[in-house]
Amino acid sequence: MNRQKIGVASSDSILIQSLQNGSALEFERSDSTRRLRLVLSEILAITSQVREQQKSSVKSSELFDNSVYIEEICDVLCIALAELPAVLNVLDIVETLLYVKHGPEIICWVIANTPDCFREVCINLIANGERQEDDNVGGKTRMQAISMLCQMNPSQALPIRAKCVEMCRMPALAITLSLEHATRTLGGDTEGDMVAFISGLLLGNDQQVRNWFAMFVRNSQKASKIDNIFVWLSVFPFIQICMLAKLSERKWESHTSLQLCRDELLRRLQTIILFSMDSQLPESCVVEASALLRLYCALRGIAGIK
Known part of the structure; x- marks a missing residue:
């Protein structure tokens, strides 16, 4: 070498x-x-x-x-x-x-x-992180370090994510940990709790958490250009609800947590549509589809996602 x-x-x-x-x-x-x-x-x-x-x-x-x-x-x-x-x-x-x-x-x-200090180290790294991630080298390295630690000890990923929310710090890390959890559970009985987690942030009773995450979404969008290509998806004609998922494919944002979150939500929505035959949604997909609709409305109405 x-x-x-x-x-x-x-x-x-x-x-x-x-x-x-x-x-x-x-x-x-x-x-x-x-x-x-x-x-x-x-x-x-x-x-x-x-x-x-x-x-x-x-x-x-x-x-x-x-x-x-x-x-x-x-x-x-x-x-x-x-x-x-x-x-x-x-x-x-x-x-x-x-x-x-x-x-x-x-x-x-x-x-x-020194595994006994794992949780203490992760919490300290989060506490010294930013409320809203910026693009400096230190912020990215800090997020990479915590993410790697959680990959090394997957059972602690969700508790560490909860600490991000509790401290209202490093929202991109919270999304990254959710996506990694979804990847680990892909193919099993569940596919992680991404939808429930983000819905809880935006629709929960904690105003501080809601503002913190909504600001993250807005800032992430300001950091990139606005694309003119949108994907319009409509389902549920049988209950006269048109679901509008306004998702922008932004190549220059493809590696950010927000875009990865968009991709994951779009993948789940496309999976539901594949199971819909003749505009009829199977009963097994109703709960998941309703949760997605609720989340998209929250992202659009509260966080102002485009």
């Missing part, structure tokens, strides 16, 4: 002094104790950069930027957290790791070795 060009460290650290070579090469040649010092030195340096610059961007690190060292770095971090609990706080370490190149992967590795 090719490695980045090794340079000479520009300054000394409190933990490591007089580096003859760059931190990556020094890490490769050092014993376990010195490796621990090198990793902690890099962590402290990155933490200092984050506090000084206050920007959500990936910090350059000769050691952490090399994927070849990830496994060994993770081992060192896990040992350090286990042996120095009074000095190192796992929550602070995880926050710092968000700013390194392979941060989410390293975070998952660390939490896999």
